[in-house]
Each structure stands twice: as C-alpha cells, then as structure tokens.
Amino acid sequence: MDTGLTYLAIAYGGFFIALAGYLFRIVRRDGELQASVDSLEARAGDNTPGK
Amino acid sequence: MTRILAVILSLAMLAAVGAVFLHAPTEVQMGDVQRIFYFHVSSALSAAACYFLVFLGSVLYLRTRKDRWDRFAGVSAELGVLFSAFVLFSGPLWARPIWGVFWRWEPRLTTMLITFALYVAYLMVRSYGDPGERTQRFAAVVGIVAFVNVPLVHYSINMWAADQQLHPPKVELDPAMQQTKLICYLAFGCLVTLLMRLRLNQERQAARLQALATTTHQ
Amino acid sequence: MNDVPGIWTHARLLLRKDLMTEWRTKERLSPMVFFVLLVLLVYNFAFELGGAALWEIGPGVLWSSFVFASLFGLQRTFAAESTNDCLDALLAAPVERGALYLAKMMGNVLFLVGVQLLTLPLFGLFFNLTPGLYLLPLLVVFLLGSASVASIGTLFAAMASHSRLREFLLPLLVLPVLIPALISCVAATGFILAAGIPGRAVQFWPEELTLHVGMLALFAVVFSTLAWMLFDFVIEE
Numbered sequence: 001m002d003t004g005l006t007y008l009a010i011a012y013g014g015f016f017i018a019l020a021g022y023l024f025r026i027v028r029r030d031g032e033l034q035a036s037v038d039s040l041e042a043r044a045g046d047n048t049p050g051k
Numbered sequence: 052m053t054r055i056l057a058v059i060l061s062l063a064m065l066a067a068v069g070a071v072f073l074h075a076p077t078e079v080q081m082g083d084v085q086r087i088f089y090f091h092v093s094s095a096l097s098a099a100a101c102y103f104l105v106f107l108g109s110v111l112y113l114r115t116r117k118d119r120w121d122r123f124a125g126v127s128a129e130l131g132v133l134f135s136a137f138v139l140f141s142g143p144l145w146a147r148p149i150w151g152v153f154w155r156w157e158p159r160l161t162t163m164l165i166t167f168a169l170y171v172a173y174l175m176v177r178s179y180g181d182p183g184e185r186t187q188r189f190a191a192v193v194g195i196v197a198f199v200n201v202p203l204v205h206y207s208i209n210m211w212a213a214d215q216q217l218h219p220p221k222v223e224l225d226p227a228m229q230q231t232k233l234i235c236y237l238a239f240g241c242l243v244t245l246l247m248r249l250r251l252n253q254e255r256q257a258a259r260l261q262a263l264a265t266t267t268h269q
Numbered sequence: 270m271n272d273v274p275g276i277w278t279h280a281r282l283l284l285r286k287d288l289m290t291e292w293r294t295k296e297r298l299s300p301m302v303f304f305v306l307l308v309l310l311v312y313n314f315a316f317e318l319g320g321a322a323l324w325e326i327g328p329g330v331l332w333s334s335f336v337f338a339s340l341f342g343l344q345r346t347f348a349a350e351s352t353n354d355c356l357d358a359l360l361a362a363p364v365e366r367g368a369l370y371l372a373k374m375m376g377n378v379l380f381l382v383g384v385q386l387l388t389l390p391l392f393g394l395f396f397n398l399t400p401g402l403y404l405l406p407l408l409v410v411f412l413l414g415s416a417s418v419a420s421i422g423t424l425f426a427a428m429a430s431h432s433r434l435r436e437f438l439l440p441l442l443v444l445p446v447l448i449p450a451l452i453s454c455v456a457a458t459g460f461i462l463a464a465g466i467p468g469r470a471v472q473f474w475p476e477e478l479t480l481h482v483g484m485l486a487l488f489a490v491v492f493s494t495l496a497w498m499l500f501d502f503v504i505e506e
Contacts, residue, residue: 004084004148011087011141012068019242022133026249033256040263113502168445175441179434189428192499193442196421199495200446207449207484211456 053248060241067231067238075231087145089231093239094137095163100243101131102170102198109194112187121187122254124194125177128170130246135167158209159218165204169197276368283364283372288379290349297345298383301338305388308334309395328458331392332451336418339381340440343422344429346373351430360504370500374423374493381415403464406474410457413485417450418443420489424496427503450488457481 071089078085108124111117142160143153154160173193180186224232291297312330350356359369389407393400422443429438460475 004082007144007148008084008086011144012071012090014140015090015137018133018137022246023249026253030253030256033253033260036260036264037256040260165445165448172441172445175434176428176432176438179438180432185431188502188505189431192424192428192502195499196424196446196492196495199491200449203449203488203491207452210480210484211452 053245053252056241056245056248060238060245063234063238063241067235070231070234075228076225081149084145084148087141089235091138091141091145092232093235094134094141096236097239097243098131098134098138098163098166101127101134102166102201105131105170105173105194106198109191109198112191113195116184118187118258119255121190122251122258124191125174126247126250126254128173128177128194129250130243132167132170132174135163135170138163139167156212157218158205158212161212162205162208165208166201169200169204173197276365276371279364279368280371280375283369284375287349287372287376291380297342297380298387301342301380301384302387304338304341305334305384306391308337309388309391313395327392327396327462328455331458332414332454334388335381335385335414336444336447336451338384339377339415339418339422340443342380342384343377343418343426343443344436344439346377346423346426347430356504366501366504367497369504370423370497373426374419374496377419377423378412378415381418382411385411385415398462399465401465403473404461406461406478407458409482410454410461410485413482413489414450414454416489417454417485417492418447420492420496421446424500424503427500446492450485453481453484453488457485 067089071086075086075089077083104127105124108120108127112120112124139160142163146155147153173190176193177186177190180189309330312334316326316330347356350359360366389404392398398404422439425439425442428442429435432438434441457478460477460481464473464475
C-alpha cells in the first residue's frame, strides 16, 4: 500500500499547507488594514484647526 | 478571546492529528489511506454548516439590512468554499488507490461539486458587483436560492447516479474510529469558529476603515 | 383580499404588452430558434449523431441546446424596460412587484415553449425521429422544463445589468441552480423517445416518467414561489 501512503501524505500535507497559507493571508491583510488606520490617524492629526 | 481560541484550536488540531495517525486503527480493506476519511468527512460537515450560515446571514440581511449580516454571509461562503475544495481535493486522493480512479460521477462527489460551483458563483456576485447596498441585496438573494437548491441537487443527483455510488450508505465504525471521528469534528468546529472570528473582525475593521476614509476626505 | 385579483390582472396586462411587442418585432423568438439550429449543427460535428446514438445522447443534445438558447432569451427579459426609464415608471405605478415577476416569468415560459415546439421538427429531422402520438408527453416536459428555467432565470435576469460581469452573470448563476431540473428533463425526454424505438411496445406514459415530471413540477413550484418572494429585493432601486 505504498502509493496509499503517498496520497495520505499529500492529503494531510495539503490541508495544513493550505491552512497555514490562509492564516498567513489573514495576518498580512490585518497588517495592511492596520497600516491604513495608522496613516489615516496621522493625517487626521496633521489637520490644523484653521483649515 | 481570539488568543484563547487560537490556543484551544492548536491543542484540538494536535489531538485530532494524533488521533488520526496514532489512535485510529488501520482499516482492514483499504489500509492507511483510509485515514483521509477523518478530515475529509469533517471538512464536508464544516462546509455544510458554513453554507447554512450563508443562508442565515442572507435572510437576516434582507430582514434587517444590517451590514454585519452581509459580512457574516460573505465570510461563511468563503470558508464553505474552502472546505468544499478540500473535500474535492481529498476525495480523489482517497479514491485513486482504492477504486483505481480519481473521479467518478457518483452522487456525493457530484453533489459536492455542484454545490461548490453554486457558492463560487455566489462569491463572484459579491466580488464583481459594484460595492454597495445593491450588491449586498443581490448576494443575499443568491445565498438564499443556493441553499434552497442544495437538497434538490442532493435528491436528483442521487436519483441520477444511484448505480454509481462509491460511498457506502451506512458504515459500522470501530469504537476507536468513532472517537477519532468525534475528535476531528470538535477540532474542525474550533477551526471554523476561529477562522470566522478572525475574518469577521477583519471585515468589520475594513468596513470601518472605508467609512472613516470617506468621511476624512470630505 | 383585494390584492389577489389585482396582481393577476396586472400580470396579464404586462404579459400581453410583452407578447404583442414580440409579435410585432419577433426579436426574441427568431434568434433563439436560429440559435438552436446552429447548436444542433455544431453538435453534429462534435459528436457522432444519428443511428443508435440518438437514444443515448439525443435528449442531452436537445436540452443542452434549449438551455443555451434560453440563456440568450433570458438576458432580454428586462431589455424593453431598461430604456427610457420604463422600469422606474413601472415601479412607481401602483402595480405590485410580484405582478412584474409573474408577467416576465410567464412570458419567458411562453417564449421557451415556443422555441421548443418550433425546433422539435428540426430535431426530428436531423435525428430521423418517427413522428407519432408517443411524443405528446413531451409537451408536459417542455412546459415544466421551461417553467423551471424561467422561474430562476427571470429572477437572475433582473440582476445581470447591475454587475461588472454583465452577461456572464446569468449563465454562471442559472446553470448550477438548474442542474436538478436538467437531469429530470433529459431523463424524461429519454424515456419518451425510447418509446418510439422501432420494435418496442409503444407506451404512452412510461412509468419512469412520473418521477421526473414530479421533480420538474416540484422544482418549478419551489423556485417560482421563492423567486416571486425575492423579486422585490432585486428590483428595487
């Protein structure tokens, strides 16, 4: 059943690689969102009252 | 809260994988490849749960018109599609060593494929619509139609391909296998919960950002 | 309930308008019929048609060409209302939205059945189909099949113009949803055509037909009702 083990490995390996990739994407997008929030706050802070 | 969930999930996943490879006995006829079953079935169940959540979110959106339900439906669909993709990926990998073919047009796989196509179409309606209330409405309508269609698909595919059935109707599972299956269900439950939480928070954050960005530019 | 006669009256009026327009212009029926002819032509070169293959792939060829033609026809469902703000006028008028759905859906059913009846002789010609009374149950399948297609097609057609996907949206949504109905249409047609195989005892209503006709009726009823309820959400501005 050697080929069976290969398929088993691909299946579970694929699952965890995909999961890791998905989590990585979430984290990266969270980072981008945070960066946007920071830049917005910085810009809001730059607005002088008299504008 | 998220941290706690992440820790619980890691432990659950560890337990699940351990159970799958160490606790569950080797199946007599199929050998070790049968171990794919645990994650395959858990994924299918998770996908089904997610699709129900899409239906729920869609109905609630149309009734309340609150953005949060639209986001809820969208995230659920995304997860549902991903879990379905894994079912369609692991199924052929299991089938090949056992039945000699990667694919057969048999009821369960075919139903899963059609359902997958349905919700991919749902996601396309969301991403190719102009952002705004109208797209949210359309997506909700599609979300409802898709879910109502699923039992019909299931029934008619079973009618169509009854002779092609590769999945045995009722399986007698060894107690250790039952336990492994349950552990995997629980682990996937944690997984779905955590992923939904992460994505929903992210979408809510993105929406707030969008609102902020438009007001700041006035 | 004063609304109920109102909705059917309105639906009938709107339907009459559409039918009269079509009678004068023939801009939906003719292209659809011609399209079916072309698809049959393509299938002839794509597959080995004729001979024993007829009974196996005939129904599939017939229904896939109908489905593809219907996708074209459905795109045009709201075409008349899209110019000159006609749709806004309709929505502003004291007409229930449901009436608009009913009218458009029934119109689509009539167009689809019309195309099917007009192209069946063509199909019979290319496939050497022996004409006979055994073909009569096909009318039922045509009607219910068209109703199934029209029920969801009309709903989704109202959405198509508002997406970047434009004309792609309708097929992408309709095709997966339609699969249960398609399975039954093809199977039912297969059983009916099989009754005409030379040498076979002619059965007017093959017993397997009931199951599939039932499925089509269920599909048409469920999705017409669902689409009618959801139509409001799609058509509002």
